[in-house]
Amino acid sequence: MVIIPATTGQMGVLPGHVPTIAELKPGVLSVHEGxxxxxxxxxxxxxxxxxxxxxxxxxxxxxQVDHIDPSLVQKGLAEFTQKLSSATTDLEKAEAQIGxxxxxxLNSALTG
Amino acid sequence: xxMAALRREGRRFANPLLSPRPITAVRxxxxxxxxGPTGFRNISTQVVRNRMKSVKNIQKITKAMKxxxxxxxxxxxxxxxxxxxxxxxxxxxxxxxxxxxxxKNVIVTIxxxxxxxxxINSTSVKTSKALHKLVSGPDKETKYVILGEKAKAILIxxxxxxxxxxxxxxxxxxxxxxxxxxxxxxxxxxxxxxALRIIFNKFQSVVxxxxxxxxxxxxxxVERESESGGQIGDLDAxxxxxxxxxxxxxxxxxxxxxxCVMFNAVLENACSEQGARMSAMDSSSRNAGEMLDRLTLxxxxxxxxxITTELIEIISGASALEG
Numbered sequence: 102m103v104i105i106p107a108t109t110g111q112m113g114v115l116p117g118h119v120p121t122i123a124e125l126k127p128g129v130l131s132v133h134e135g136x137x138x139x140x141x142x143x144x145x146x147x148x149x150x151x152x153x154x155x156x157x158x159x160x161x162x163x164x165q166v167d168h169i170d171p172s173l174v175q176k177g178l179a180e181f182t183q184k185l186s187s188a189t190t191d192l193e194k195a196e197a198q199i200g201x202x203x204x205x206x207l208n209s210a211l212t213g
Numbered sequence: 214x215x216m217a218a219l220r221r222e223g224r225r226f227a228n229p230l231l232s233p234r235p236i237t238a239v240r241x242x243x244x245x246x247x248x249g250p251t252g253f254r255n256i257s258t259q260v261v262r263n264r265m266k267s268v269k270n271i272q273k274i275t276k277a278m279k280x281x282x283x284x285x286x287x288x289x290x291x292x293x294x295x296x297x298x299x300x301x302x303x304x305x306x307x308x309x310x311x312x313x314x315x316x317k318n319v320i321v322t323i324x325x326x327x328x329x330x331x332x333i334n335s336t337s338v339k340t341s342k343a344l345h346k347l348v349s350g351p352d353k354e355t356k357y358v359i360l361g362e363k364a365k366a367i368l369i370x371x372x373x374x375x376x377x378x379x380x381x382x383x384x385x386x387x388x389x390x391x392x393x394x395x396x397x398x399x400x401x402x403x404x405x406x407x408a409l410r411i412i413f414n415k416f417q418s419v420v421x422x423x424x425x426x427x428x429x430x431x432x433x434x435v436e437r438e439s440e441s442g443g444q445i446g447d448l449d450a451x452x453x454x455x456x457x458x459x460x461x462x463x464x465x466x467x468x469x470x471x472x473c474v475m476f477n478a479v480l481e482n483a484c485s486e487q488g489a490r491m492s493a494m495d496s497s498s499r500n501a502g503e504m505l506d507r508l509t510l511x512x513x514x515x516x517x518x519x520i521t522t523e524l525i526e527i528i529s530g531a532s533a534l535e536g
Contacts, residue, residue: 108455122306124455124462147469149306152450157302159473161390 102133103156105148106206116154123148127206129166130158140166142210144203171211178204258519261512265505272501278329279494286419286487292388293416293480299473300427306451307435307470310444311428315407318348318355319377321400321475323413323482324364326381331489333414333422333482334363340424341412345372348410358400360479377404384483390476397472407431409471413478414485420492422485427478429471432463 105112106128125146132139146160181200188194322341324334341357341364349355357372359365359379368376380396400409409429414422430438436459439448453462 112454120451122451122453122462122466124465147302147466149302149451151305155305157305159299159302159469161394 103158104129104131104133105158106130106143107148112148114148114150114156118150118154118156120152121148121150123150125158125160127203129210130160130163140210142166142169142207166210169207169211174204174207174211178208258512258515261508261515265508265512268501268505268508272498272505275494275498275501279491279498282487282491282494286484286491289388289480289484289487290416293477293484296477296480300470300477303470303473307430307445307448309428310430310438311410311426313408313428313430313434313438313444315430315434316353317405317407318353319358319400319404319406319409320344320355321358321409321411321478322360322364322368323411323478324359324361325482325486326362326384327486328363329490329493330486331493333485333489334361335367336422336424337412337414337482338364338367340426341368342372344410344412344426345375356404356406358404360396383479388476388479388483390472393476393479394472397468397475401468401471407434411474411478413482416481416484416488419488422489425478425481427474429467429474432460432467435463435467436460 103114105114105123106126107123108126109123111128112123125143125148127144128142130141130143132141141163142165143158143160144162146158148159149157151157178201181197181204185194185197185201188197320341322337324337328334345355345357355375356377357368357375357379358377359368360381360383362381365376365379365381369379378400380399383392383396386392408431411427411429413425413427415425417423435445435448438445453459455462
């Protein structure tokens, strides 16, 4: 089973799932194989679940959760929160918002 | 006037030839080749020696280029092969649809910035031109987007009015996804299209490349095709999660697909470029080697001949004095 961080919420996918196209948001992808669970942090991307019990997950970046440095995450989060409050144009705001979203998702991935 | 001067020159050159040569007979120096005034005998060997030197230098350069290409190829080949995983899911979902007929075609030709890499640039240009002919027709619009200096240089000659954007110096830094997605974004923003057709050389092995076309359809075309049960009819079977409307998610999907396909295409083309350069440089250093062998043979033979001639002259001169 895989659990995918779709924009509509976490999505568990088992063999025989209905064919689906899902947009992903920054979050944790967990891959369950028997009793083992591997967790990856995804930046964003798409997931296609095909009718023949095959799921394709395409992401720009994927990192194993235990490879992430918590102190850098905190630092990045603080930096982007500060940027968001000081942003003047819409573009800057949007960029800072993305930064905050990614870092808070990273943060919750590490703590959760 | 000039002719007269030439004739005078000619006479001056001819004189030592015609005059009897008692000097050599009296002073039997075999080694006067270097210090004498540039005698008529030395001319040919001097030219050959210069030629040999330049061929040797060229060979050194081509050998070095081959080494550089080989090491670059090794680095990039792994990345190119890994990047194939990026487009494969899209093809599994949307299928490869080169034959979908649309009004606005945009041909994205990928080539290299530098030359000396065999025929890969001319192949992609030829394929692009053929495709241009194939898809253009009445009330249709076909434009070029060009990556790389070489394709630009060729296409600007006869299709200048069709070139929408040309981008060069892509490979100054090592290729990465961020760079390519910025590029893809640029193309998506500035060009109107119904279908993007990306032409590149797919890397097969160091000596073989396949000119390849990847098709990315615009979200509207994807929707139309899937609703009318055309070539991507399977898409309707999929539930769509996230996004407000189907159109919105298809838009995101198409943009993401384009950046992924582009990323793979640039990597494949860069990989083919290095491979082609490697084999081109290999064959030219071999050619230079062969040429050098031939020149060395000629040089040695001429040198030997001139020594023999001199010996004969000395001996016959000496025997004439004796007799």
